[in-house]
Amino acid sequence: MAGTTEQRLARVEAQLAIGQLPMRYALAVDQRDLDAWVALFVPDVDLGRHGRGREALRAYIEPQLRWFYRSVHLLAGHRIELGPDGTATGQVYCRAEHEVGDRWIVMAIRYDDSYRLVDGEWLFERRRERHWYAADVAEHPQFVGFDSWGTGGPPALPGADRAWHGFWAGEPDAPTHRPVRG
Numbered sequence: 001m002a003g004t005t006e007q008r009l010a011r012v013e014a015q016l017a018i019g020q021l022p023m024r025y026a027l028a029v030d031q032r033d034l035d036a037w038v039a040l041f042v043p044d045v046d047l048g049r050h051g052r053g054r055e056a057l058r059a060y061i062e063p064q065l066r067w068f069y070r071s072v073h074l075l076a077g078h079r080i081e082l083g084p085d086g087t088a089t090g091q092v093y094c095r096a097e098h099e100v101g102d103r104w105i106v107m108a109i110r111y112d113d114s115y116r117l118v119d120g121e122w123l124f125e126r127r128r129e130r131h132w133y134a135a136d137v138a139e140h141p142q143f144v145g146f147d148s149w150g151t152g153g154p155p156a157l158p159g160a161d162r163a164w165h166g167f168w169a170g171e172p173d174a175p176t177h178r179p180v181r182g
């Protein structure tokens with residue numbers, strides 16, 4: 001690891017601070033603490049057509065959190081790449097479970113994140129949620145089109161990753177999914 005002791009220590013401190021963001025996010029969602037949740041994002045967070053800023057973010061997310069009564073977000077790994085001038089990117093694996101009426105929806109998620117240092121605090125600049133599947137705990141994801149919750153069409157993963165396509169390129173019998181053996 002190159003650099004002075006101070007530079008190396010600054011990188012370690014940045015990674016530790018960034019590493020807490022996903023857990024703070026999961027706790028805020030599961031506890032329905034909207035103030036804590038929006039505070040994890042940069043003040044000028046860009047929501048595209050939904051607006052800009054933390055108030056727009058709050059207005060966007062609050063109705064979505066009412067789609068389900070209870071949730072549990074279990075994190076399973078975090079890759080962090082520090083960039084220049086107080087920026088970073090990362091990916092977080094998550095298994096989320098949601099109580100939706102009489103159903104218990106399980107989701108396999110990867111968050112693709114951008115982080116920015118604002119006034120000495122690392123925050124989410126952007127958080128993109130991508131799914132492998134969203135299905136009731138009693139369902140096989142592939143038997144319900146990988147999305148029995150209706151979260152927005154077919155899942156983005158693994159197809160969004162270039163390496164996935166490269167692995168299967170040239171395979172005439174490349175499966176669209178592996179069959180479940182019962």
